[in-house]
Amino acid sequence: MAHKRSDVLAHAVALLDAHGLAALTMRRLGAELEVQPSAIYHHFASKQALLAAVADEILARGARPRTASEWPGQLREICSELRDAMLACTDGADVVATVWAFGLGAAAPVADLEKVLTDADAPDELVAVASRTLVHYVFGHAFEEQTARQAVSLGAVERSLDSLPDFDLGLDLVIDGLRARLG
Template sequence: MRHRRDDVVDRALAVLDVHGLPDLTMRRLGNELGVQPSAIYHHFADKQTLLAAVADTILARGGRPLPEGSWEERARASCHTLRDACLAWTDGAEVVATVRAFGLGARAPYDELVGVLTEGGLDPELAGTASRTLLHFVLGHALDEQTHRQAGSAGAIASDPTSTDHTSDFETGLDLVLAGLAVRATR
């Protein structure tokens, strides 16, 4: 059976969600699709290119339109959307952060934040730095949450993996970053 590019990405997402990033190999993905791993290279030059497509799909599926409102409200909504999209998939934050760090994809959240901040009157250079800072906070926080949940689920730490302690911490941290940016923007 011949698979389309979207079929490969969908199956990669399923493997990611069930087994995690360390077990998302070309060999396992080929087995899941019922093809030789080399057949995947028809659609993707290498695993990094596949992961870029996976990251972009995670972001697209988790995307939501931004609400009307101030730049602070819109930036907050964008950060929540990114966090929720990453947390919806096992190791989603790691995939998105890695792809972004390698410059292979996952640009949508950055582009969206830069647009929100420049439309809000921030200098474009400051908007770029602020967007990267917000992304580092959101992705780092989501990665920490996922790692904590997985360690709790595996019994590696004595913690309730469904605990929502991280949610209030996320809100407070986001408040701090946005408040600092608002002060800087008024200078």
């Protein structure tokens, strides 16, 4: 049975969300779609290519209207949207951060941050460093939150989740650093 690329991708995201990153293999995806792995490779040349498409799909599903008019609010919108998109899918933070580190996808948030900072007349070096710093913060926070919530939910560990809702406070600290430089 033939499947369109979009069907295979949607099934890959569903498999990830239901069973986590370790379960997302070309073999299992083929088995669930009742096709040979070669049919998966027809659409995605490698496991990395599949992961990259999954990461971009996770981000696309989390897209929201952006309404802020000033750069601090615009940065907050991009970072919060990225965080919420990753948290909405099991192991989403791990997948998106890994694909971005591979340089294979998930490039939109950094590009969006860079555009906001460029439009705010930040110098080029600051645009690059600040965009990466914000994304590193978002990835670090989302990875902790998702890992902690998933492990506690599975009964694998016991820890308090009380400190987790401080995402916006930490984000504002980084933005304050930027404000000190942009005046």
